[in-house]
Amino acid sequence: MKAAVVVFPGSNCDRDTKVAIERATGAQVHMVWHAETELPAGLDLIVLPGGFAYGDYLRCGAMAALSPVMVEVRASAERGVAVAGICNGFQVLCEARMLPGALLRNAGLKYVCKPVELEVANGNTRFTAAFGGRRRAVMTVGHGEGNYFADPETLDRLEGQGQVVFRYRDNPNGSARDIAGIMSERGNVLGMMPHPDRAFEPELGSSDGALLFQSVLASA
């Protein structure tokens, strides 16, 4: 099992994510600088971590989506490699159009930072299989722009095709249809605002995030 965490200038959850994946799965985790044009061979998972890539200049994720490394991230996703964008990473995947929709300013205008209860809306994915039918999970959110937006047709399609992976039980940011995480049509690209990397052992308040990394690396 082999994973990579992409490090953009301004990423700040990159090292947490590395530790979370290592502790949860024992996988070898490579840190890849955004200016790289190659990724390590044989990756099972690529994570775009949380943070403020490029200082959120222009729009959250907009500059990062054009980083040199994204050419290979996109190509890997097209080959079926699992790609997960967490928080700022989700914003990057939307800006890169690897996932539909966009993340707007939180409806309450405030940065929200707290544990949230999630519904595992689809437990039969590469990212949720290890939840073993559990429908509830707790993870922390920390974002000012996590209000998921897509046009109604896109939302209907996401729901109809089981692409909504996580929903908020008590929506903290105004996201359309309480969406906290979605995946691509093919099921190998996931974007989510809550942080599994901040929920990988009981001392952190929840270890549900570990299940996500275990799901994707067990399926590898």
Added chain:
Amino acid sequence: MKAIVHVFLKPGVLDVQGKAVESALHGLGWTGVEGVRIGRVIEFDIGGSDRAAAEAEIRAMCEKLLANTVIEAYRVDVGPAP
């Protein structure tokens, strides 16, 4: 030539900043204000003298980077440098 690009959230996309500013203006007594939208203006110089060609190029920039057309609309003004 001088390019001025205006980027705004599309109609129908909730502009929470605009709403907050609108209610602040109401609080200051400007109760007739409606539909406040907050966007951004991007200015730059661009070479060449063919206005139509420059506009086409700037539109391509908007589609690729300056606007996220999932949520934003843009308007391009291009003219001779002052």
